[in-house]
Amino acid sequence: GENVEQHPSTLSVQEGDSAVIKCTYSDSASNYFPWYKQELGKGPQLIIDIRSNVGEKKDQRIAVTLNKTAKHFSLHITETQPEDSAVYFCAALNYGQNFVFGPGTRLSVLP
Protein backbone atom coordinates (compact mmCIF):
# COMPACT_ATOMS: atom_id res chain seq x y z
CA GLY A 1 0.00 0.00 0.00
CA GLU A 2 0.86 3.67 -0.13
CA ASN A 3 3.35 5.16 2.35
CA VAL A 4 3.89 8.90 2.75
CA GLU A 5 6.91 10.39 4.46
CA GLN A 6 7.16 14.05 5.42
CA HIS A 7 10.11 16.24 6.41
CA PRO A 8 10.95 18.11 8.49
CA SER A 9 8.84 17.23 11.51
CA THR A 10 9.34 20.72 12.94
CA LEU A 11 10.33 23.93 11.20
CA SER A 12 10.97 27.39 12.61
CA VAL A 13 11.37 30.40 10.35
CA GLN A 14 11.54 34.13 10.83
CA GLU A 15 8.55 36.16 9.73
CA GLY A 16 8.94 37.09 6.08
CA ASP A 17 11.16 34.12 5.23
CA SER A 18 10.11 31.17 3.12
CA ALA A 19 9.20 27.71 4.39
CA VAL A 20 9.45 24.45 2.45
CA ILE A 21 7.98 21.10 3.49
CA LYS A 22 8.71 17.96 1.49
CA CYS A 23 6.80 14.70 1.12
CA THR A 24 7.61 11.48 -0.64
CA TYR A 25 5.19 8.73 -1.61
CA SER A 26 5.67 5.12 -2.59
CA ASP A 27 2.75 4.22 -4.87
CA SER A 28 3.37 5.40 -8.42
CA ALA A 29 -0.37 5.06 -9.10
CA SER A 30 -1.19 7.90 -6.67
CA ASN A 31 -2.50 10.83 -8.66
CA TYR A 32 -3.82 13.44 -6.23
CA PHE A 33 -1.76 15.26 -3.60
CA PRO A 34 -3.44 17.70 -1.18
CA TRP A 35 -1.93 19.77 1.60
CA TYR A 36 -3.76 20.54 4.82
CA LYS A 37 -3.21 23.12 7.55
CA GLN A 38 -4.36 22.21 11.05
CA GLU A 39 -4.54 24.75 13.85
CA LEU A 40 -4.70 23.64 17.46
CA GLY A 41 -8.05 22.10 18.36
CA LYS A 42 -9.44 22.34 14.83
CA GLY A 43 -9.93 20.02 11.90
CA PRO A 44 -7.49 20.09 8.96
CA GLN A 45 -8.19 22.68 6.28
CA LEU A 46 -7.39 22.05 2.62
CA ILE A 47 -5.02 24.81 1.50
CA ILE A 48 -3.79 23.63 -1.89
CA ASP A 49 -3.70 20.48 -3.98
CA ILE A 50 -2.13 19.17 -7.15
CA ARG A 51 -2.95 16.41 -9.56
CA SER A 52 -0.47 14.16 -11.27
CA ASN A 53 -0.84 15.81 -14.68
CA VAL A 54 0.47 19.12 -13.31
CA GLY A 55 4.00 19.93 -12.14
CA GLU A 56 3.34 23.10 -10.17
CA LYS A 57 0.42 25.06 -8.76
CA LYS A 58 0.41 28.41 -7.03
CA ASP A 59 -2.14 30.28 -4.94
CA GLN A 60 -0.91 33.65 -3.67
CA ARG A 61 1.85 32.89 -1.11
CA ILE A 62 1.44 29.13 -1.32
CA ALA A 63 2.75 26.83 -4.04
CA VAL A 64 3.05 23.09 -4.49
CA THR A 65 5.44 21.28 -6.81
CA LEU A 66 5.25 17.65 -7.91
CA ASN A 67 8.00 15.42 -9.28
CA LYS A 68 6.33 12.22 -10.42
CA THR A 69 9.57 10.57 -11.46
CA ALA A 70 11.09 10.99 -8.02
CA LYS A 71 7.73 10.54 -6.31
CA HIS A 72 7.96 13.61 -4.16
CA PHE A 73 6.01 16.83 -3.77
CA SER A 74 6.67 19.97 -1.78
CA LEU A 75 4.78 22.84 -0.18
CA HIS A 76 6.31 26.29 -0.46
CA ILE A 77 5.12 29.20 1.66
CA THR A 78 6.63 32.60 0.88
CA GLU A 79 6.60 35.76 3.00
CA THR A 80 5.57 33.77 6.06
CA GLN A 81 3.37 35.40 8.68
CA PRO A 82 2.70 34.43 12.31
CA GLU A 83 -0.75 33.16 11.31
CA ASP A 84 0.94 30.56 9.12
CA SER A 85 2.05 28.81 12.32
CA ALA A 86 0.26 25.44 12.41
CA VAL A 87 0.74 21.77 11.65
CA TYR A 88 0.82 20.95 7.96
CA PHE A 89 -0.06 17.51 6.56
CA CYS A 90 0.54 16.21 3.09
CA ALA A 91 -1.47 13.35 1.65
CA ALA A 92 -1.52 11.09 -1.38
CA LEU A 93 -4.46 9.44 -3.07
CA ASN A 94 -4.93 6.83 -5.72
CA TYR A 95 -8.58 7.29 -6.71
CA GLY A 96 -10.52 4.31 -5.45
CA GLN A 97 -8.24 3.95 -2.45
CA ASN A 98 -8.08 5.83 0.82
CA PHE A 99 -6.11 9.01 1.45
CA VAL A 100 -2.75 8.35 3.13
CA PHE A 101 -1.38 11.17 5.27
CA GLY A 102 2.14 12.14 6.17
CA PRO A 103 3.09 12.45 9.87
CA GLY A 104 2.86 16.25 9.81
CA THR A 105 5.18 19.26 10.10
CA ARG A 106 4.86 21.75 12.93
CA LEU A 107 5.67 25.17 11.47
CA SER A 108 6.48 28.06 13.78
CA VAL A 109 6.81 31.54 12.32
CA LEU A 110 8.74 33.74 14.71
CA PRO A 111 7.89 37.45 14.77
Next chain:
Amino acid sequence: GAVVSQHPSRVICKSGTSVKIECRSLDFQATTMFWYRQFPKQSLMLMATSNEGSKATYEQGVEKDKFLINHASLTLSTLTVTSAHPEDSSFYICSASTPELFFGSGTQLSVL
Protein backbone atom coordinates in the same frame (compact mmCIF):
# COMPACT_ATOMS: atom_id res chain seq x y z
CA GLY B 1 -14.64 24.53 -0.76
CA ALA B 2 -17.25 22.16 0.57
CA VAL B 3 -18.42 22.58 4.16
CA VAL B 4 -18.48 19.74 6.64
CA SER B 5 -20.10 20.49 9.99
CA GLN B 6 -19.23 18.43 13.07
CA HIS B 7 -20.87 18.57 16.52
CA PRO B 8 -20.20 18.75 19.35
CA SER B 9 -16.78 20.38 19.33
CA ARG B 10 -16.03 19.20 22.84
CA VAL B 11 -17.63 16.65 25.13
CA ILE B 12 -16.79 15.44 28.61
CA CYS B 13 -18.45 12.29 29.84
CA LYS B 14 -18.25 9.74 32.62
CA SER B 15 -16.72 6.34 32.07
CA GLY B 16 -19.31 3.83 30.90
CA THR B 17 -21.57 6.29 29.10
CA SER B 18 -22.07 6.60 25.33
CA VAL B 19 -21.33 9.65 23.24
CA LYS B 20 -22.68 10.49 19.79
CA ILE B 21 -20.83 12.73 17.34
CA GLU B 22 -22.59 14.11 14.26
CA CYS B 23 -21.05 14.95 10.92
CA ARG B 24 -23.03 16.79 8.25
CA SER B 25 -22.19 17.80 4.70
CA LEU B 26 -23.85 21.21 4.35
CA ASP B 27 -23.65 22.03 0.66
CA PHE B 28 -23.20 18.68 -1.03
CA GLN B 29 -24.28 15.08 -0.79
CA ALA B 30 -21.72 12.67 0.56
CA THR B 31 -22.23 9.00 -0.19
CA THR B 32 -19.01 8.33 1.67
CA MET B 33 -17.70 9.91 4.84
CA PHE B 34 -14.63 9.05 6.84
CA TRP B 35 -13.94 9.05 10.57
CA TYR B 36 -10.45 9.72 11.89
CA ARG B 37 -8.90 9.67 15.32
CA GLN B 38 -5.98 11.89 16.23
CA PHE B 39 -3.77 11.68 19.28
CA PRO B 40 -1.79 14.75 20.45
CA LYS B 41 1.03 15.66 18.08
CA GLN B 42 0.27 12.74 15.78
CA SER B 43 -1.15 12.33 12.31
CA LEU B 44 -4.67 11.31 11.35
CA MET B 45 -5.59 7.68 11.84
CA LEU B 46 -8.44 6.41 9.70
CA MET B 47 -10.94 4.52 11.82
CA ALA B 48 -13.68 3.69 9.36
CA THR B 49 -15.34 4.54 6.09
CA SER B 50 -19.02 5.35 6.39
CA ASN B 51 -21.19 4.43 3.41
CA GLU B 52 -24.70 5.81 3.00
CA GLY B 53 -27.28 3.07 3.31
CA SER B 54 -24.84 0.30 4.11
CA LYS B 55 -22.51 -0.90 6.81
CA ALA B 56 -19.35 0.98 7.59
CA THR B 57 -15.96 -0.43 6.72
CA TYR B 58 -13.65 -0.47 9.71
CA GLU B 59 -9.87 -0.37 9.65
CA GLN B 60 -7.92 -3.16 11.21
CA GLY B 61 -7.80 -2.91 14.98
CA VAL B 62 -10.87 -0.66 15.32
CA GLU B 63 -13.64 -2.24 17.37
CA LYS B 64 -16.88 -1.98 15.42
CA ASP B 65 -18.96 -2.66 18.52
CA LYS B 66 -17.22 0.13 20.39
CA PHE B 67 -17.39 2.71 17.59
CA LEU B 68 -20.83 2.53 16.01
CA ILE B 69 -21.22 4.35 12.71
CA ASN B 70 -24.52 5.19 11.07
CA HIS B 71 -24.85 6.90 7.68
CA ALA B 72 -28.61 7.10 7.29
CA SER B 73 -28.72 9.94 4.76
CA LEU B 74 -26.53 11.54 2.11
CA THR B 75 -25.74 14.44 4.43
CA LEU B 76 -25.37 12.88 7.87
CA SER B 77 -23.05 10.35 9.44
CA THR B 78 -22.83 9.69 13.17
CA LEU B 79 -20.17 8.08 15.31
CA THR B 80 -21.25 6.69 18.67
CA VAL B 81 -18.56 5.77 21.18
CA THR B 82 -20.24 3.15 23.34
CA SER B 83 -19.36 2.48 26.97
CA ALA B 84 -16.61 5.06 26.77
CA HIS B 85 -13.46 4.62 28.84
CA PRO B 86 -10.58 7.02 29.54
CA GLU B 87 -8.49 5.39 26.81
CA ASP B 88 -11.13 6.49 24.28
CA SER B 89 -10.29 10.11 25.05
CA SER B 90 -9.05 11.62 21.81
CA PHE B 91 -9.75 14.10 19.01
CA TYR B 92 -12.23 12.65 16.51
CA ILE B 93 -12.58 14.17 13.05
CA CYS B 94 -14.98 13.38 10.25
CA SER B 95 -14.48 14.13 6.58
CA ALA B 96 -16.25 13.80 3.26
CA SER B 97 -14.91 13.41 -0.25
CA THR B 98 -16.13 15.39 -3.26
CA PRO B 99 -13.64 13.78 -4.34
CA GLU B 100 -11.39 16.35 -2.65
CA LEU B 101 -11.35 15.60 1.06
CA PHE B 102 -12.87 18.18 3.41
CA PHE B 103 -12.81 17.87 7.18
CA GLY B 104 -15.13 18.80 9.99
CA SER B 105 -13.88 20.91 12.89
CA GLY B 106 -13.28 17.91 15.13
CA THR B 107 -14.60 16.72 18.50
CA GLN B 108 -12.42 16.57 21.58
CA LEU B 109 -13.69 13.70 23.72
CA SER B 110 -12.62 13.50 27.33
CA VAL B 111 -13.74 10.47 29.34
CA LEU B 112 -13.42 10.84 33.11
